[in-house]
Amino acid sequence: MSEPVTIVETPIKLDFSYTPGVASSRFLRSLEKGKIVGQRCPKCKKVYMPPRGACSMCGVATDEELILSGKGTVCTFCVTRIPTPGLDAPYVSAWIRLDGADITSMFLIQECDPEEVRLGMRVEAVWVDEADREPNLGNIKYFRPTGEPDADYDTYKDYV
Amino acid sequence: MSGQAALRRDVAIVSWASFETPSEPARNEVEMLLPVVQEALGKVGLTQQDIGFTVSGSSDYLQGFPFAFVGALDAVGAWPPIRESHVEMDGAFALYEAVNVLQEEGIDTALVYAFARPSRGEVDRTLALQLDPYYVAPLWPDARGLAALQAQAMKDSGRFGDVPDLPPTYVADGCVAVVLAVGDRARELTKTPAWIRGIDHRIEPPSLGVRDLTTSPSTIAAGDAAGAAGADAAWLHVPYPHQELVLREALGLSGATVDSAAGPVMVGGLERLAAAAAGIAAGKARRAVAHATSGPCLQQNLVAVLEGVAQ
Known part of the structure; x- marks a missing residue:
């Protein structure tokens, strides 16, 4: 009697031409110029970064664009002590609320001792050289401390 | 309705929009x-907060990333949290779910929508992934x-006279939204509700080899159950x-x-259901059949019967 078949391999591959959408395209193009674009909901006034063209809470189009400063506040963070390809351990990932934005985004924090990172720490974006920029969020290499006094807890308590 | 239990609550299509x-x-x-x-809701003066149940039909395989249908909820605004569902099928089958949910007391309105941008991928190949994953899908038919096999079987049967040549698979991007409401709520929202007098859907075996592709027993069964006999107009999904x-x-x-x-x-x-409702509302039909299909070679079929007068 022959061996039972226990595994079949059926490789699957599909090609797509990805279009990020109108709002995301403008966001990605602005990143090439070293600018972070957000969009404000006309109804609840929340500012989305990255913008997606719609407010997911109100279900309305977000047409108003604004440029964010590239500074922000650490709302929560994690120190990883296992290396990952391209990153030596320990490294810090943080949810950062950019000034003027109403949602947080995840970035690395560098140029400081991981032990110094704390909730409320003020940080700023460090960009890749202008000549090397592409239309993606990789243009922001990481965030680093600004040296400003820590933000007041009330300004980020809803994002912890 | 014959064949299936009558709907306890009358449900009507009260609004629609498409692109x-x-x-x-x-x-x-x-x-x-x-x-x-927004257009579909706006036509009957509703907002998402007025909707009791929301359900969509789409395929993440067309968009190319998992849970893409969850991202689409940005288009309706899911806050405060909404009662919501999704089918990985044509939106017509999402409408079937909505009709059933509307049988519950306390849920009087539903939003059904469907969307796709197959122009961004290889829809002919993508649809192969809905086939039997062991014996058929790996061959990437x-x-x-597959539609050509069906057309050839029809030619070989000699029953159909001239069988049309097979064009390339129709590829278009678009979306449709339909608003449903029950009983008096529907009458409040529009002067021309298209009442769903019957609705049913049936499926045939996944193996193409056991099916007679020149007939559609699932359509026959769904049509019987929905009461399709005697319709004066039909909007078919072909x-x-x-x-x-x-x-x-x-x-x-x-x-x-x-x-x-x-x-x-x-x-x-789902567009066919909206078009049939438009036909009823415009007085072009008294009793309309709306049909939707999904799967290879008409594997799954849904039939609804719409009328301008409630039962």
């Missing part, structure tokens, strides 16, 4: 869908090739032209006006 283009170049799914949802011949035979449409369309994959079936 279709050969290829949507810039907007993503959410950006394409949002104005269509493209959707048009991905490939030869399939109209099978559907006409299965539904016994002799004498009825027939409007056939393919529509964007995942969207075309």
Whole structure:
């Protein structure tokens, strides 16, 4: 009697031409110029970064664009002590609320001792050289401390 | 209704909106869908907060990333949290779920939507992934090739006279949104509700080899259960032209006006329900059949019967 078949391999591959959408395209193009674009909901006034063209809470189009400063506040963070390809351990990932934005985004924090990172720490974006920029969020290499006094807890308590 | 238990509560299509283009170049799914949802709700003066149940039909395989249907909820606004569901099928089958949910007391309105941008991928190949994953899908039979098997079987049967040539698979991007309401709520919202007098859907075996592709027993069964006999107009979902011949035979449409369309994959079936409702509202039909299909070679079929008068 022959061996039972226990595994079949059926490789699957599909090609797509990805279009990020109108709002995301403008966001990605602005990143090439070293600018972070957000969009404000006309109804609840929340500012989305990255913008997606719609407010997911109100279900309305977000047409108003604004440029964010590239500074922000650490709302929560994690120190990883296992290396990952391209990153030596320990490294810090943080949810950062950019000034003027109403949602947080995840970035690395560098140029400081991981032990110094704390909730409320003020940080700023460090960009890749202008000549090397592409239309993606990789243009922001990481965030680093600004040296400003820590933000007041009330300004980020809803994002912890 | 014959064949299935009558709906306890009368349900009507009260509003709809749709959009279709050969290829949507810039907007993503959410950006394409949002104005269509707003239009459908706006026509009857509703907002998402007035909707009791929301359900969508789409396929993440067309968009190319998992849980893409969750991202589409940005287009409706899911806050405060909404009661919501999704089918990985044509939106017509999402409407079937909505009709059933509307049988519950306390839920009087529903929003059903469907969306797809197949122009961004290889829809003929993508649809192969809905086939049996062990014996058929690994061979990558493209959707048009399977439709060709059906057309050839029809020619070989000699029952159909001239069987139309097989065009390329219809590819278009688009979306459709439909608003449903029950009883008096429907009468409040519009002067011309299209009442769903019967609705049913049936499926045939996944193995193409055990099916007679020249007939559609699932359409016959769904049509019987929905009460399709005696309709004076039909809006058929016909991905490939030869399939109209099978559907006409299965539904016994002799004498009825027939409007056939393919529509964007995942969207075309729900669009047929919206088009039939528009026909009822405009007085073009008294008793209309709306049909939707999904799967290879008419594997799954939904039939609804709409009238301008409630039961």
